Amino acid sequence: MSASASNRAKTPSDIAAMKGQSKVVCLTAYTTPVAKIVDSHCDLILVGDSVGMVLHGMPSTIGVTMEMMVMHGQAVMRGAVRALVVVDMPFGSYEESPQQAFGNAAKIMSQTGCAAVKLEGGMHMAETIAFLVKRGIPVMAHIGLTPQSVNTLGGYKVQGRGADAERLRADARAVAEAGAFSVVLEKVPASLADAITAEIGIVTVGIGASAGCDGQVLVVDDMLGIFADFKPKFVKRYAQVAQISEAAVEAYALEVRSGAFPAAEHLFAD
Ligand code: KIV
Secondary structure, eight states: OOOOTTTSOOOHHHHHTTTTTSOEEEEEOOSHHHHHHHHTTOSEEEEOTTHHHHTTOOSSSTTOOHHHHHHHHHHHHHHOSSSEEEEEOOTTSSSSOHHHHHHHHHHHHHHHOOSEEEEEOSGGGHHHHHHHHHTTOOEEEEEESOGGGHHHHTSSOOOOOGGGHHHHHHHHHHHHHHTOSEEEEESOOHHHHHHHHHHOSSEEEEESSOTTSSEEEEOHHHHTTSSOSOOOTTOOOSOOHHHHHHHHHHHHHHHHHHTOSSOGGGSOOO
16 A cells, blocks of 8 residues: 555655755654654654663763664664654764765665664765765764764763854855755754854754754653653753653552552453
8 A cells, every 4th residue: 555645754855845944853763662652743753873872771872883773773664654764873884984884874774764864974974975875875964062973072062162163064064065965963052053054955953952953853762751860951851751650660569569469350260
């Protein structure tokens, strides 16, 4: 059965066409049930390499592998119907050469069925972005705070303040000229995010950037309050799922210990 125009999956071109028309709503997802929840509300679902920290308890995104991204990409694709699914390229899978990036991006797309990949970097990744796009791989770029470079950036700091602003503007122009359909702006001053959004022709998606960006993205576990150890300033909590879950688990433990669970309605007759 072919999908109708209204429920077919969005494409990178659909997202690109939203610039100046309507805000692009994005969230991360890593599993099928969460993809099902966010799919009808989001234009774009990002299978972020934040999965390493959020689901696997890693200290950074550096240790995330191709296998992890493919597995979580497949899980999200099973739950997504209408949003565009973009899968992150993990650290070490694309920086060496455009050819290395093509091989791994093609693997991610063919093994997950996703329609685009995201990679971190500005001017220095422009050649790779152009190489991928010319060969049929839509690319979402990611500049500003690029978490895979945490060790050279010296921490998860705001990027593009003062004289550094010009470098970020050049990064944004470079990825747009290279053919990226969209660019994530992470942890940059709001006035700079606004200037970049006005200057380039592709969709800017902010995280800790500005309400003036063409769209916004958050890590779904952060905004749902599932990942509750730490809340970055740019996160707004829309629910307190960790607290609700903890109360439910406490109630279950009490009932098991008291014998109140399982009750008659949970049991089978002879
Ligand atoms: O990995 C991720 O979740 C991301 C978003 C925070 C943009 O890159």
